[in-house]
Amino acid sequence: MDDVLQNIMDHAVAVAREAGQVVREALCDEKQRDVMTKSSTVDLVTQTDQRVEHLIIQSVKKKFPTHRFIGEESVAAGEACVLTDDPTWIIDPIDGTTNFVHSFPFVAVSIGFSVDKKIQFGVVYSCLEDKMFTARRGKGAFCNGEPLQVSDQEDVRRSIIATEFGSNRETETVEKIFSSLRNILNIPVHGVRGAGTAAVNMCLVASGCVEAYYEVGVHVWDVAAGSVIVEEAGGVLMDVEGGPVDLMSRRIVAANNGTVAHRIVKEIDAFSPTRDDGR
Numbered sequence: 606m607d608d609v610l611q612n613i614m615d616h617a618v619a620v621a622r623e624a625g626q627v628v629r630e631a632l633c634d635e636k637q638r639d640v641m642t643k644s645s646t647v648d649l650v651t652q653t654d655q656r657v658e659h660l661i662i663q664s665v666k667k668k669f670p671t672h673r674f675i676g677e678e679s680v681a682a683g684e685a686c687v688l689t690d691d692p693t694w695i696i697d698p699i700d701g702t703t704n705f706v707h708s709f710p711f712v713a714v715s716i717g718f719s720v721d722k723k724i725q726f727g728v729v730y731s732c733l734e735d736k737m738f739t740a741r742r743g744k745g746a747f748c749n750g751e752p753l754q755v756s757d758q759e760d761v762r763r764s765i766i767a768t769e770f771g772s773n774r775e776t777e778t779v780e781k782i783f784s785s786l787r788n789i790l791n792i793p794v795h796g797v798r799g800a801g802t803a804a805v806n807m808c809l810v811a812s813g814c815v816e817a818y819y820e821v822g823v824h825v826w827d828v829a830a831g832s833v834i835v836e837e838a839g840g841v842l843m844d845v846e847g848g849p850v851d852l853m854s855r856r857i858v859a860a861n862n863g864t865v866a867h868r869i870v871k872e873i874d875a876f877s878p879t880r881d882d883g884r
């Protein structure tokens with residue numbers, strides 16, 4: 606199985622690189638950045654998201670015809686978002702679609718691979734930086750082949766925390782997001798940042814330049830690949846109320862260690878969006 610999994614992962618890296626090239630080219634063509642909307646007027650999608658997801662799925666199907674898929678745009682088009690024990694590719698063709706639309710330079714192709722409902726490997730290709738983040742469970746995390754290690758900072762007051770505002774603009778949700786942000790700034794922390802892509806934020810945690818990332822409202826395709834990259838770089842995952850993380854719950858804390866994660870959790874004004882699997 607070891608070599609089989611490596612073969613699958615090698616294909617994921619190759620197809621992520623190919624997809625990244627398509628995204629880079631599309632950035633230079635305004636038509637390919639024409640915006641459509643999904644759950645709200647600020648939840649954006651472009652024909653490039655759809656095209657890149659199609660490219661990845663077709664390429665995988667040719668090589669691994671029995672594998673299943675959870676893809677952001679396929680789910681938006683009505684497909685079920687159900688994780689089974691079967692080998693499943695969890696795909697975000699463009700994580701950071703809003704960045705892509707505005708040419709804000711952090712855009713990633715994110716591919717997680719799950720068997721028995723556990724993520725086995727993750728590939729995040731930050732395609733404008735040309736950084737290929739990879740991690741296979743038990744084998745470490747890497748960026749362009751160089752090993753990654755989370756920060757050893759235990760003191761949240763000496764930390765940078767990453768988060769995002771998401772695309773839900775309901776008053777109650779926006780208030781909770783700002784309440785968490787205010788609490789965290791008031792700790793005080795050294796700074797708060799956000800790359801505009803959950804996958805890249807998680808890779809920043811894995812790289813050691815950000816101590817923690819949290820968000821309520823993400824989707825499984827935003828965080829599946831990043832989850833194993835953070836863990837393999839020595840980090841931890843947690844629910845925003847401190848329990849074990851559930852990738853379908855749309856709530857996540859990814860941190861360099863448990864001390865920082867638990868301290869952040871105390872300040873998060875948690876809420877529960879509709880789960881990705883609708884349960």
Ligand code: IPD
Binds near residue numbers: 649772800820
């Ligand atoms: C979004 C990005 C964003 C995060 C949202 C995600 P998308 O993914 O990761 O940073 O705040 O929650 O849905 O829509 O660009 O693939």
